[in-house]
Amino acid sequence: MSVKHSLLAILDQGPAYGYQLKAEFDRRTGSTWPLNVGQTYSTLERLERDGLVIKGETDAEGHQFYEITETGHDAVRGWLGTPVERGRITRDELAIKLALAATLPGVDITAVVQVQRRASLANLQTLTRTKYAGGDADGPEELAWQLVVDNLIFQAEAEVRWLDHVESRLRRFESRAMPVQDAAKLPRRGRPTASADGPTERPAATRGARR
Amino acid sequence: MTAELLRLDGVSQHYGTGATSVTALAGVDLTVHAGELVAVMGASGSGKSTLLAAAGGLTTPTSGEVIVEGIYLSEAKPADVARLRRRTLGFVFQDFNLIPTLTARENVSLPLELDGWKARKVRTAANDALASVELTDRADHFPDDLSGGQQQRVAIARAVVGPRSLILADEPTGALDSETGDVVLRMLRGRVDSGAGGILVTHDARHAAWADRIVFLRDGRVVDESTVDPIESLLTGADDR
Numbered sequence: 001m002s003v004k005h006s007l008l009a010i011l012d013q014g015p016a017y018g019y020q021l022k023a024e025f026d027r028r029t030g031s032t033w034p035l036n037v038g039q040t041y042s043t044l045e046r047l048e049r050d051g052l053v054i055k056g057e058t059d060a061e062g063h064q065f066y067e068i069t070e071t072g073h074d075a076v077r078g079w080l081g082t083p084v085e086r087g088r089i090t091r092d093e094l095a096i097k098l099a100l101a102a103t104l105p106g107v108d109i110t111a112v113v114q115v116q117r118r119a120s121l122a123n124l125q126t127l128t129r130t131k132y133a134g135g136d137a138d139g140p141e142e143l144a145w146q147l148v149v150d151n152l153i154f155q156a157e158a159e160v161r162w163l164d165h166v167e168s169r170l171r172r173f174e175s176r177a178m179p180v181q182d183a184a185k186l187p188r189r190g191r192p193t194a195s196a197d198g199p200t201e202r203p204a205a206t207r208g209a210r211r
Numbered sequence: 212m213t214a215e216l217l218r219l220d221g222v223s224q225h226y227g228t229g230a231t232s233v234t235a236l237a238g239v240d241l242t243v244h245a246g247e248l249v250a251v252m253g254a255s256g257s258g259k260s261t262l263l264a265a266a267g268g269l270t271t272p273t274s275g276e277v278i279v280e281g282i283y284l285s286e287a288k289p290a291d292v293a294r295l296r297r298r299t300l301g302f303v304f305q306d307f308n309l310i311p312t313l314t315a316r317e318n319v320s321l322p323l324e325l326d327g328w329k330a331r332k333v334r335t336a337a338n339d340a341l342a343s344v345e346l347t348d349r350a351d352h353f354p355d356d357l358s359g360g361q362q363q364r365v366a367i368a369r370a371v372v373g374p375r376s377l378i379l380a381d382e383p384t385g386a387l388d389s390e391t392g393d394v395v396l397r398m399l400r401g402r403v404d405s406g407a408g409g410i411l412v413t414h415d416a417r418h419a420a421w422a423d424r425i426v427f428l429r430d431g432r433v434v435d436e437s438t439v440d441p442i443e444s445l446l447t448g449a450d451d452r
């Protein structure tokens with residue numbers, strides 16, 4: 001989450017001081033990731049250093065206002081117009097666990113899937129209750145909070161759907177168990193395999209070589 | 212303990228004989244209390260619709276007992292079963308089952324008219340039911356002139372019209388977009404919270420999550436049933452402090 005861009009986007013509406021920005025951020029995101037004031041001030045300092053905001057007036061209570069610069073305004077437009085990049089393929093613990101469990105002989109993968117499904121659904125139930133308890137959104141702040149909860153709900157749903165998919169795939173794939181290979185038969189690194197089968201076991205890399 | 216609205220006791224359903232015989236349900240036990248929404252999930256062909264049809268007295272199971280509000284359907288007189296279907300049970304069919312020659316409001320009114328309600332009361336109740344699925348502006352349309360999702364909502368309104376205490380819904384959100392689906396689930400949840408009981412058959416985990424319990428069917432058997440309500444236990448924990 002870009003705190004920097006979020007604060008900048010709020011400042012694009014007009015000058016504001018640190019605590020005010022924190023409060024605006026919180027109420028526009030359902031207070032799901034409350035900012036601490038210190039983080040707000042350090043972010044403002046960095047924005048000022050980078051020329052995206054400048055210090056403005058100080059009011060009677062001593063609040064230091066910040067104003068967005070032209071560069072800052074462009075940065076907001078750029079941010080809103082750019083998709084959020086998700087991290088590149090990471091190792092998802094659940095995917096790795098199920099892939100392993102699916103190919104290990106003697107593991108009851110259906111039971112493993114069901115245990116996970118049960119847990120994922122319980123999570124989904126909790127989120128749904130939370131949302132339902134909030135009733136119909138009767139204002140933009142409530143709406144903002146519900147949008148964030150909806151995001152978590154759709155993520156949890158995706159996980160359950162994927163589990164359904166895993167289960168039906170496995171049902172159609174009976175011979176999936178792979179016994180653990182004998183370590184002595186594994187090719188040693190850096191040395192060509194001396195194999196009785198001869199050329200059929202040549203490394204694939206030579207296949208495409210020019211004749 | 213709240214009232215038991217529905218109980219399935221070792222319900223089995225076999226179709227056909229010999230090589231082509233199918234066991235659609237194999238000894239299913241299931242209870243639904245007032246104030247409880249139970250979701251039934253499972254792959255296509257796992258027996259969900261068969262279970263619901265048996266629970267609603269639409270079919271007679273090969274073996275086992277179905278008990279609705281204390282009445283054993285196997286022993287009940289046809290008139291009593293018919294009365295249960297008019298007054299107690301609301302059934303949402305997977306394929307809607309609307310009557311094409313009746314308007315949306317007339318379809319929704321039917322169970323109450325069959326039950327001998329006065330025209331004015333029928334109209335009010337039907338309008339309420341249509342409003343609860345956000346379909347007031349289509350009340351006078353015929354099913355053929357409604358979109359799939361609108362037809363589905365008429366079917367839902369018909370199932371919840373009047374004081375129904377047991378709502379059995381087979382994929383009631385299959386034709387709905389996610390926001391309209393939420394409207395329907397919120398409404399069902401509201402009905403259940405004010406004392407009805409319900410079974411919700413669904414493929415959609417997001418909708419099943421509205422239920423108090425989720426039951427999984429595989430090849431006609433209940434393979435897993437949550438017994439502890441995670442929220443309920445959290446709240447109980449908080450009360451103890």
Ligand SMILES: Nc1ncnc2c1ncn2[C@@H]1O[C@H](COP(=O)(O)OP(=O)(O)OP(=O)(O)O)[C@@H](O)[C@H]1O
Binds near residue numbers: 227234257
């Ligand atoms: N009238 C019938 N005659 C023969 N077999 C039937 C009949 N009705 C259902 N079945 C079989 O019983 C099994 C369970 O069917 P059912 O309709 O209950 O599945 P379902 O879980 O509702 O599936 P879906 O998610 O596709 O709606 C299926 O294998 C189906 O082919």
Ligand SMILES: [Mg+2]
Binds near residue numbers: 381
């Ligand atoms: Mg079905």
